[in-house]
Amino acid sequence: MAHNRTASRPAFSAADKLFHWITVLLLVVQYSIGWLMPDVHRDTKPVGLVGLHLSVGALIVLVVLGRFVWRLMHPLPPEPEMVPRVFRTAARVTHWLLYALLIAFPLMGWANASSRGWAVSLFHVVPLPPLAATGSSIGHALGDVHKFTAWVLIVLVGFHVLGALFHHLILHDDTLRRMLPGRRDQSPNR
Numbered sequence: 001m002a003h004n005r006t007a008s009r010p011a012f013s014a015a016d017k018l019f020h021w022i023t024v025l026l027l028v029v030q031y032s033i034g035w036l037m038p039d040v041h042r043d044t045k046p047v048g049l050v051g052l053h054l055s056v057g058a059l060i061v062l063v064v065l066g067r068f069v070w071r072l073m074h075p076l077p078p079e080p081e082m083v084p085r086v087f088r089t090a091a092r093v094t095h096w097l098l099y100a101l102l103i104a105f106p107l108m109g110w111a112n113a114s115s116r117g118w119a120v121s122l123f124h125v126v127p128l129p130p131l132a133a134t135g136s137s138i139g140h141a142l143g144d145v146h147k148f149t150a151w152v153l154i155v156l157v158g159f160h161v162l163g164a165l166f167h168h169l170i171l172h173d174d175t176l177r178r179m180l181p182g183r184r185d186q187s188p189n190r
Contacts, residue, residue, distance in 0.1 A: 012179050013074065019067035020179060024101065026063060027157070030056045034150065046118040054113055055123045062122075064102040071099075087166070089132035091172060094159050101153050107131060108146040115139020120155070 012020070033056060037049035046054060079088040113120050114130035115138070121127045132139030167175035 016074070017069055017179060017181060018061065019070060021065065021152045021181065022063055026060050030060060031150075031154075040116075044116075045121075046113060046116075046154075051124075054110070054118070054120050057109050058120060058122050058128055060105045061103060061110075061118070064099065068099055068103070071100060082173075083167075083171065087163075090159075091163055094139070094163065095155060096158055098153075098160060101149060101156060105146065105153055108142040108149060111136075111139045112143030112146055 015062040028052065033049050033053045037053055038044065040050065044050060079091060083091075110120055110128070114132040115134060115136040117134040119127060120130070132142070164176045164179070167173050168177070
């Protein structure tokens with residue numbers, strides 16, 4: 001493939017980068033908590049790591065909704081034409097699936113918590129409404145889907161990372177560098 005380091009495009013905006021890297025940080029924290037917290041069963045109480053897991057999940061929903069609104073108001077520029085169409089389509093589909101899962105995934109956990117009768121709040125400061133009735137079979141089933149979705153999200157994030165590495169190592173373009181902190185946006189409308 002051609003060497004394209006000279007075809008530099010504007011960096012992502014500070015808001016794009018902030019949403020991206022806060023989401024990454026929250027996911028690392030959330031998955032770490034998920035691995036460390038006790039298994040959730042009938043007698044589990046929403047305290048300690050379980051309570052923190054619920055709060056971080058709610059925060060992820062808020063951040064991703066904000067990011068989604070930002071993206072609708074500030075669409076990304078198209079991928080360079082040198083990127084094969086199949087890869088451009090795969091990137092677009094992966095991004096939208098990531099947005100969908102990053103909203104649905106925590107909402108499923110929240111509905112599961114509600115079905116257990118747990119009060120969900122944002123760090124014990126902002127109470128959040130229940131998403132399912134206590135004892136709801138749908139809420140309990142969403143807990144199982146939530147566990148499965150954790151693995152699906154890991155796979156999607158893996159595709160996203162592989163795509164960034166593909167751009168950097170194979171296409172030799174600036175896609176990866178444009179999202180890294182420190183590079184200023186050179187575009188007046190982003």
